[in-house]
Amino acid sequence: MSVSTKDALSSFKETIHKLKSYEEALGVLYWDLRTGAPRKGMDTRSEVIGALSGDMFKLATSPELGEWLTVLEQNAAYAELNEIEQRLVSETRKEYDRSVKIPPKLYQEYVIISSQAESKWEEAKADNDFAGFQPYLEKVISYTNQFIDLWGAKATRYDTLLDQYEPGMTVKELDRVFGGLREQLVPLAAAIAASPHQPDTSFLRQQYDKSAQKAFSLYILKQMGFSFDAGRLDESVHPFATGLNPGDVRITTRYLEDDVLSALFGTIHEGGHALYEQNIMPELIGTTLCTGTSMGIHESQSRFWENMIGRSRPFWERNFGELQKQFPGQLDAVSVDQFYRANNVVQPSLIRIEADELTYNLHIIIRYEIEKLIFNEGAKAADLPAIWNEKYRQYLGIAPPNNAEGVLQDVHWSGGSFGYFPSYSLGNMYAAQIADTMEKELDGFWSLVGQGDLLPIKEWLTERIYKYGKLRTPSELIQSVTGKPLDPQHLVSYLTNKYSEVYKL
């Protein structure tokens, strides 16, 4: 029995709406788990999450959904859909095919394996025991290779993985941009390390009252235009942002009593993610397009606000006085210039999540190159520690003293998130390229930052990026906003300019 286009469209949209509702319910459950759910309820809550996720997966892979998609993809039917409906059909088709191609039994096995691998990774990292972790990592790689076979390899096998997080991104493109980046950032980092003008950071490490830190974080969030009627700020061990719907976007931070910057920059970073989610157009609410278009574009917004705005000189010229007021007597002897420079220290280090704005990209490039070796060249898990250490020596000039501070430092691989790392540096590159356009098009951009008048910046980003949610692809967005494809030169120029001044190169 064939279905009419009209019926297919209405059933399709109803299913999309239900999928989005389940996603939002799960979003609340996850948020709750990470912000104070009582310990003893966790096992039962996991079963609740399992039940909802299972029903959601059934819905997302149902034969009926496949049938409706087929009807709506026929030329005559597709041509009559509006822009949002067309994009919903193509996005849903992509997810649908990806999901139904994995046999449920294989996926069940993989869920168990990767969950075991994550537990084992935690132990192995604590015990500096790569050999103990290696068999688990081998299994996760083997399952991932099976998935690539089932999904079908793109230009290279690793391309298939990249596409999950950054739709349309390829090895060819990443080789181009990361190649350019690496060639220029490695010598820049070396020049900075050799500079005699190292910033003084001693004053950053004092006892900073937590409630004053929170007050200042809220003050900055307000300045950014974060809507507290459509969001909230909570605490969690690892900061995160979750867009439940544009009217309910929640972020968290973590206050360290001996560090005045950690919670603040965490808040600005998550606040950037939140501005994206709060400003998606109402027409997309209740659809699966109502979220950021990719990990890389999302990360561009957190990093734009954190680094380009939050670590800029005009930002601190505007806000340092307020910070001094929050901590009476603690920062009186520090000048804005000293504080600004202390916020922009570059220091080659071993741990990605503690890295500065510049060397962070080298940490990512190393991981990207290793992931390519695994999936495109067949590198073995056993070889990874040596490859890792050699690349750190080569790009950052330091080698990890042990695997815990080297190849074992990140959770990603144990959970099978291969192809995710590049998003972080893509975010940095997108952010610099967007900022470059903004400086040209938004009158008095830096004066606005210096006056604490950040709303026009938020509006500019809303009109060009935020409001579209997932309606445009990352490459469509970067082309339409900046008039050209991704170009790593903007990030290089931004970093070169900033650090030439800070380090008097």
Add this chain to the structure above:
Amino acid sequence: MSVSTKDALSSFKETIHKLKSYEEALGVLYWDLRTGAPRKGMDTRSEVIGALSGDMFKLATSPELGEWLTVLEQNAAYAELNEIEQRLVSETRKEYDRSVKIPPKLYQEYVIISSQAESKWEEAKADNDFAGFQPYLEKVISYTNQFIDLWGAKATRYDTLLDQYEPGMTVKELDRVFGGLREQLVPLAAAIAASPHQPDTSFLRQQYDKSAQKAFSLYILKQMGFSFDAGRLDESVHPFATGLNPGDVRITTRYLEDDVLSALFGTIHEGGHALYEQNIMPELIGTTLCTGTSMGIHESQSRFWENMIGRSRPFWERNFGELQKQFPGQLDAVSVDQFYRANNVVQPSLIRIEADELTYNLHIIIRYEIEKLIFNEGAKAADLPAIWNEKYRQYLGIAPPNNAEGVLQDVHWSGGSFGYFPSYSLGNMYAAQIADTMEKELDGFWSLVGQGDLLPIKEWLTERIYKYGKLRTPSELIQSVTGKPLDPQHLVSYLTNKYSEVYKL
């Protein structure tokens, strides 16, 4: 095709588990809505709740579930079930029949009508406009009458409504117990009003620091044995308790800066509900029996802890010093005796939710008698204000100056919750009867309270009530715990003894 008993049982249990999972997910969503969810996300969140509730309803009324129940109810099959399974079958059958008897279209209409009636009630109460509310109330009554027809009237039509909240409770039984209660409480309240020994309450109304109130509330919750690993205390406009699972039971309170008792007794009250939910036996987790057995028994626990323990002399002999410490200088001139008496003021008043322990029951009896008039005698909505006012004059000696402070004060009727009110007084009666047994059976009961050693009391209740969840009916419980059926004389004796001393009658 007929289903084997074994398959029916396993499918049945799987469905029950899923229903419970959905209920828990919805519980988290409701808790979140009432404890700080951002305003602008509420509309979308309502749709999420609607989607999950709809799927849950479909599951709870599916023909398959009906088929499994029929298989499991056959004598031979039923006899092989364990106690928990048998009770699950009978409880589920009851809910199933109740749900499938209402045509979905009629129920949809009713949901809309009652939601409109609730909005209209809010307006009508604010404007003292009974005439504006009357047509909505008439509709809600009319739908409720249709439901009674579909469900089938029990001994009287109103019995059908009572059974929803207090399984097995009847008009015949309530006439007996409420009759006895009314006859003795009306003269007791009159004697108290005439007493020259009225407690001084002036010191209760000062500015009491909110964080000190919270600290004292937490101190008392800990003393009661509330597990903070299996629960949390938050704030909301209207205090409530929600048992998501025994490892995650959340309560809320509301701090009034000019009232030292409101948040505290709210916390103890909800804490009583929480102790019940935290101590249900693990075997019931993940089933629909994992909750309190009825509204009345649940309320008996909140009221036992709030009134019998929290407003007792030994409780304050133990804890008043700690309260004084929390508010330095504010209660130094007050004696324990003065404070105890101030906690036990009786004062006939117009508003149920502000009523004291004694007159509260008269507010309930009035509502019970009016609900009987509506459903068993055909009283019209238009007549309710006059009936209400006359009963207040007769039982409490005061008449409302307007309908806002009279017949319009409660939300219940606008939402169709007819039959719910008696639960509150049943709670008081159950509590007094249980306390009477506990005094006899638990060695040194009042000394334990005086020493702040409340854990044996919690344990006693756990072994006899809490752990059974919904495994035993209210009447089975009260019989097994106290050795006899519900007897209102215990509440009368408790109130007479307490107030004879406080008011020197």
